Amino acid sequence: MLKETKEKQDQAKNAIEIRNLSKHYDDFALQIDALDIPQGCIMGLVGSNGAGKSTMIKAILDLIRTDSGEITIGGESNQNQRVREEIGVVFDEIKFPPLFTAKDVRIVLKGVYRNWDDALYAHYTGLFKLPDNKKIKEFSRGMKMKLSLAAALAHHPKLLILDEATSGIDPVVRDEILDIFLEFIQDEEHTILASSHIISDIEKAADYVTFINNGRVVFCEEKDVLLEKYRLVKCGHEELSAVNPADIIGKRTNTFGAELLMPADKVPDGFVTAKAGIEDIMLMIIKNEGAAQ
Numbered sequence: 001m002l003k004e005t006k007e008k009q010d011q012a013k014n015a016i017e018i019r020n021l022s023k024h025y026d027d028f029a030l031q032i033d034a035l036d037i038p039q040g041c042i043m044g045l046v047g048s049n050g051a052g053k054s055t056m057i058k059a060i061l062d063l064i065r066t067d068s069g070e071i072t073i074g075g076e077s078n079q080n081q082r083v084r085e086e087i088g089v090v091f092d093e094i095k096f097p098p099l100f101t102a103k104d105v106r107i108v109l110k111g112v113y114r115n116w117d118d119a120l121y122a123h124y125t126g127l128f129k130l131p132d133n134k135k136i137k138e139f140s141r142g143m144k145m146k147l148s149l150a151a152a153l154a155h156h157p158k159l160l161i162l163d164e165a166t167s168g169i170d171p172v173v174r175d176e177i178l179d180i181f182l183e184f185i186q187d188e189e190h191t192i193l194a195s196s197h198i199i200s201d202i203e204k205a206a207d208y209v210t211f212i213n214n215g216r217v218v219f220c221e222e223k224d225v226l227l228e229k230y231r232l233v234k235c236g237h238e239e240l241s242a243v244n245p246a247d248i249i250g251k252r253t254n255t256f257g258a259e260l261l262m263p264a265d266k267v268p269d270g271f272v273t274a275k276a277g278i279e280d281i282m283l284m285i286i287k288n289e290g291a292a293q
Contacts, residue, residue, distance in 0.1 A: 014075075015039040015159055015191035016060060021069030023055055030055045030215040032069070037208070039074075040188040042181060044206030044223070045195040046282055052215040053195045057163050060193070061089065073159060085113060088152030092164035094144040096151075098137035102130050105151055113155035124150035128176075142173040149177065153184070160184060162194040166201055174198070178205050199279040203227075211282055218285060223278075230281055231273040233260040242268055250284025261285070 016037040023030040030052045037043045047053050058064045060071055062078050071078040074086070096105055102125050110116045125132070128146035136144065145165055152160060160181075166174045178201060184190050196202055202209060203223070210220040219226070230249065236257040247266035252259045261284035267273055276284075 013039055015041075015073065016193065017070075017072045018056075018060075019070045021056075021059060021071065022067045023059060023064065024067055028052070028055075028215060030059070032056065032217055035210065035217055035220060037191065037193060037210075039191050040185060041207040042185055042192040042194060042205050043208045043210060044202035044278075045193060045210050045212065046197075046199065046202060046278065047212040048282075048286060051212045053212055054163055055215075056212065057161060057193070057195060061087070061161065085115065085155070086158045088155065088157035088160045090145065090148045090152050090160075090162045090165040092167055094136060094139075094148050096136055096147070098135065100136050101133050102136075102147055102150075103132045105147065106154075109151055109155070115156045117154055117156060120156070121150055121154035124153060124180075142169045145169055145177070146173070149180065153180075158189055158191065160190070160192045162192065162196070164195055164197065167197055174201060181205055199277070199282070203278055209278060211285070213286055226278070226281070227275060229264060230261055230276040231264045231267055232276045232280060233262050233267055234258075234272045234274075235260065239271070248288075249281075250288040252284070252287065261288075 014036045016035075018032050018035040020034075021030065021032040028050065045053050045056070055064070059066050059069075060073070060078060062071075062084070073083045076083050078084075100108075106118065106121055110118065125147070128143070128150060130139075130143060130147055130150065136147065139147065148165070166177060169177075181192055181194070182205060185192060194202070194206070206223050208220065209223050209226055211218045221229070233243075234257065235243070240258050240260075243260065243262075244266070247262050248260050249263070250261040261276055261281060264273075
């Protein structure tokens with residue numbers, strides 16, 4: 001009994017656990033052997049178009065039938081209806097009918113979620129300055145995303161999943177939304193999984209970063225550790241011969257020499273270096289894998 005309790009406590013530390021997940025299409029395959037998303041954090045999910053980010057999110061939400069694998073949320077199967085009620089979702093496009101108003105959304109979702117909170121919904125629609133009776137088709141993209149977020153938060157989810165929710169939104173609105181995310185995770189039981197092409201948002205808000213490429217997880221690391229782990233190294237063609245090829249994670253060459261992505265502890269003495277951002281790391285790895293094929 002004590003062993004079972006200990007296992008449950010350990011498992012509860014992760015908001016999401018993925019094991020041996022696979023999904024095959026004619027021209028693409030998602031294969032995730034193991035991925036843990038800690039509870040109480042913002043996990044940034046990055047990768048190029050078609051890398052598998054949306055497929056992974058759909059699998060977590062049980063929106064697609066996978067070929068194999070197990071996904072648990074808070075220690076329970078993602079197919080459990082009670083678990084689904086604890087998830088708030090914001091997609092890149094609003095899913096409510098265009099003739100609906102914010103009031104209509106409230107009426108419908110109040111009948112869907114047991115934990116629906118009218119006062120909380122009103123708080124967010126007021127905070128976002130969303131009109132109650134204006135049709136959604138007349139909303140700007142930013143207003144649509146704010147309405148989706150208000151609806152996602154109004155039923156007190158423990159897990160918030162965002163699939164490119166801030167793409168195409170101006171920086172001022174994105175900054176407002178990022179503040180809401182940071183407020184949401186002040187409760188350590190709350191977790192955010194956010195897929196985004198806007199790497200600056202990930203660098204600003206995320207605690208962890210998961211990078212997916214060609215349907216595989218390349219890395220899942222704490223953001224601060226990741227940003228200290230690598231360096232961009234600039235060198236001439238002659239200097240390049242002094243670098244161990246096995247230590248080069250990625251490389252860009254030009255007329256004057258090369259720019260390398262290397263582990264910080266593998267850079268030879270005397271070389272000019274700069275810190276590598278998440279986008280630098282991602283692009284260098286993608287470029288290197290493409291060159292190796």
